[in-house]
Amino acid sequence: MISLTDIPLVSSERWKFTDLHKALKKKTLTPTVMGWGRGVVPLLTHAPGHERYGDTSLWDLNTAQTQDIKFISGSTDVNIHAVDGQMLTPRIIIHVKTGDTLTVNEFLGGTGSYWKNMVVQVHVEPGGHLYHHRIITESAEGIATIFTHVVLERDARYDAACVMMGAGMVRNQIHAEIKGSGAQCALNGVHLLAGEQHGDTTITIEHQAPHTQSHQTYKNVLTGSSRGVFQGKVHVHQAAQKTDGYQLSNTLMLSPYAEMDTKPELEIYADDVKCSHGATTGKLDENALFYLRARGIPLAQARSLLTMAFVSEVIDRIPAEDMRQSLLSDISQWLSDHV
Amino acid sequence: MISIKNLHARIGDTEILRGLDLEIGVGQVHAIMGPNGAGKSTLSYVLAGREGYEVTQGDILLNGESILDLSPEDRAAKGIFLAFQYPVEIPGVQMTTFLKTAVNAVRTARGEPELNAIDFLKMMKSKAQDLGMSDDMMKRAVNAGFSGGEKKRSEILQMAMLSPSFAVLDETDSGLDIDALKIVADGVNKLRAAHRSFLVITHYQRLLDYIKPDVVHVLAKGRIVKTGGADLAQTLEKSGYADILKDVA
Numbered sequence: 254m255i256s257l258t259d260i261p262l263v264s265s266e267r268w269k270f271t272d273l274h275k276a277l278k279k280k281t282l283t284p285t286v287m288g289w290g291r292g293v294v295p296l297l298t299h300a301p302g303h304e305r306y307g308d309t310s311l312w313d314l315n316t317a318q319t320q321d322i323k324f325i326s327g328s329t330d331v332n333i334h335a336v337d338g339q340m341l342t343p344r345i346i347i348h349v350k351t352g353d354t355l356t357v358n359e360f361l362g363g364t365g366s367y368w369k370n371m372v373v374q375v376h377v378e379p380g381g382h383l384y385h386h387r388i389i390t391e392s393a394e395g396i397a398t399i400f401t402h403v404v405l406e407r408d409a410r411y412d413a414a415c416v417m418m419g420a421g422m423v424r425n426q427i428h429a430e431i432k433g434s435g436a437q438c439a440l441n442g443v444h445l446l447a448g449e450q451h452g453d454t455t456i457t458i459e460h461q462a463p464h465t466q467s468h469q470t471y472k473n474v475l476t477g478s479s480r481g482v483f484q485g486k487v488h489v490h491q492a493a494q495k496t497d498g499y500q501l502s503n504t505l506m507l508s509p510y511a512e513m514d515t516k517p518e519l520e521i522y523a524d525d526v527k528c529s530h531g532a533t534t535g536k537l538d539e540n541a542l543f544y545l546r547a548r549g550i551p552l553a554q555a556r557s558l559l560t561m562a563f564v565s566e567v568i569d570r571i572p573a574e575d576m577r578q579s580l581l582s583d584i585s586q587w588l589s590d591h592v
Numbered sequence: 593m594i595s596i597k598n599l600h601a602r603i604g605d606t607e608i609l610r611g612l613d614l615e616i617g618v619g620q621v622h623a624i625m626g627p628n629g630a631g632k633s634t635l636s637y638v639l640a641g642r643e644g645y646e647v648t649q650g651d652i653l654l655n656g657e658s659i660l661d662l663s664p665e666d667r668a669a670k671g672i673f674l675a676f677q678y679p680v681e682i683p684g685v686q687m688t689t690f691l692k693t694a695v696n697a698v699r700t701a702r703g704e705p706e707l708n709a710i711d712f713l714k715m716m717k718s719k720a721q722d723l724g725m726s727d728d729m730m731k732r733a734v735n736a737g738f739s740g741g742e743k744k745r746s747e748i749l750q751m752a753m754l755s756p757s758f759a760v761l762d763e764t765d766s767g768l769d770i771d772a773l774k775i776v777a778d779g780v781n782k783l784r785a786a787h788r789s790f791l792v793i794t795h796y797q798r799l800l801d802y803i804k805p806d807v808v809h810v811l812a813k814g815r816i817v818k819t820g821g822a823d824l825a826q827t828l829e830k831s832g833y834a835d836i837l838k839d840v841a
Contacts, residue, residue: 539643544680545690547640548750549668549698558693562684562733 259310267308270482270514271453276396276422282340282368287333289321294346296322297374301402301428306457311398315372318342328356335395337365345373349381349409356384356573362419366394373401377409379433384412386576388583390419393448398424407433407462414571415442415454416580418587422451429458431465431493442471443564445584446479446511447591453482460493460526467497472564473504475511476591486518487528494523500530505537505563507556507592557588593618593655593789594758600649600814601638608634610814611650616758616807621790623800625825626811627833632793633677635811636762639791640674641667654758668694669701671757675747675764682734687746690734691716695753719752723779741772748779759783760791765799777802797829812837 260277261268296319300312319342323331326348335341349355361369369391377383391397397420403411415425429438444452458467473481483502504513517530537559545555564584571577594616601609608631616622626632638645639652641664651658659667682690696706707715720730723745735743744764751759761780765773780790780803792803800808800822808825810818810833818824818836828836 538680540680541682543640543642543664544676544682545694546664547642547668547674547676548690548694549665549701549754550694551665551697552663554693554697555665558685558690559682562682565684 259314261308261310265308267306267455267484270480270484271422271424271451273396273398273422273424277368280366280368280396281338283338284318285339285341286320287341287343289323289343291320292322292324294322294324296344297402300400301430302457302459306428311370312372312400315342315344315370315400318370319344319372322346324348325357326350326355330358330360332360333369333371335363335367335369337367339367341367341369341371343369343371345371347373347375347383347385349375349377349383351378352380354382354384357386358576359385359387360390361387361397362390363392363395365392367392368396369398371397371399373399375401375403375411377403377405377411379407379409381406382410382412384572385414386571387413387415387425388580389415389417389423389425391421391423392419393421393450395421396423399426401425401427403427403429403438405429405431405433405436405438408435409433410437412439412570413441414567416568416584417442417444417446417452418583420446420450420452422453424453424455426455427457429456429467430461431459431467432461434462434464436462437466439468441469441567441570443567443584444471444473444481445564445587445591446473446475446477446481448477448479450477450479451482452479455482455484457486457488458498460487460489460496460498463492463494463496465493465496467499469500470567471502472567473502473513474507474560474564475504475513476507478508478510480512480514482514483532484516484518485530486520487530489519489521489523489526489528491522494525496523496526496528498526498528502532503563504534505560506534507537507560553592557585557592560588560592561585593620594791595653596650597653598650599638599647599652601634601645601647603634603645607648608814609638612811612815614809614816616789616791618789619786620806621784621792621803622807622809623792623794623805623825624809624811625794625797625828627837628795630811631814632811633762636674636677636760636793639672639760640664665697666701668754669698673751673754673756673759675744675751675759675761677763677766679735679743679747681736681738683736685734687730687732687734688716691750691753694750698754716753719749722752722782723749724775725749740767741769741775744768744772744776745779748776752779752783757787758789758791760793762793763795764792765794765796773799774802797825800825810836
């Protein structure tokens, strides 16, 4: 059994759109060990930024419970598949050494009712580069809470893409600390939500050094009575002059019953920075739909083509051809099932 | 081929077409001219089946069958094509993907086999070349960043690819310089055929110097008020619409 006493409540600012408490209450789960082993790597015991940003309980729960720790320092795929009744507590530590380039692909899925409380620690040393892809196809009753903490040193690069195509409830939380000058952090996401699914992306980016860049581009497609959440905070510390921060969340509402909550935040303490954010929520363009139909393309196919165009901007940024092709084919399957 | 009978249509509460009658025979090219606000673009949208344009009376028959209940895509499959006055830009959808999807959707609906990638590309390249459209344009998003002339050429290319039996050209000359106009008109003239009819909608006579119509109609206040031969266009160019409109109640 799991104890609910440490689970964040909707009364907490960063959790006000995602009621994890309510989602977990109905579940009977057993902590389950996957057999990765514990290794000898020291864990970060406290959630980063816990003094300033609060919101540490799921990190701490992971630290207290985890028996599955994976240490990664070379390109690899990680599969985490849960089955009914399980509570999994995976911990992944990715270490990119000076000048290395790594690609780590995470595939998160499962069947039945379960909870994954996952922590991923990423450390990119000077000049290192990590491509981090997360493909989420959780079951309709699966819950995944994922806390990713990223530390970037001088001239390090982090390129992340998250594609969510299945969820009961997913909280994808990313906290990036850009500590070294010249470092760049790009977070991209496509969230395809249907039925009663709930997908929450909550981001904190801390620019702590001068001449650093962060770019966030998220595309949400909501059908059924699904609910999407995007909270993105860019925090520019006083030392971080010449910061270039950009944040964009576009949402396509394909159903009148879906709901999107978007909350961009900028907190800037330096005076020579370039920061922008934008959020749009809209429907498919009627002019474009008519144009396609007037060319003989049936309505459903026209909707699917336009929706694919909407998300492809993010997919096109993934450098690996095979990953890109496989995602495009999964997305077009999702579109033909749900659009 | 196409037969429009006593057509009344409105947008919201505004009646735009008020009893329009028009017969276009197989292989004929008809032109509709008229002042701004006569209902020219409304007619083109009603023919293509755009939502929001409500037909309150009358009928449109294609080869004897009413098309009023058909969706835009079903009308396209039946052979109706509208070249838009303002072609829509669709970011993120590549021209090639768009054309292939459209051609194969129409072929499927017409009971023909889909084209494979190689045959499709061959066909597209040769038709694009005829219109002076580069391979690079085919790799770009639909009409995105195209100049006015390129957009109109793109419309003619789509027409050539879809091989319609009845094509409506809505102000295809608008925004074109004389060179672009010639290319577009050549593209249309190449498609003139015994089995294909055209309705050329235009404000100016200029386009009709290059696409010679069999019949010219004047549309005013939602009705055809005058019909004549190709020479009617020249008369209008000299005297303007004022004389004709005077006689329309």
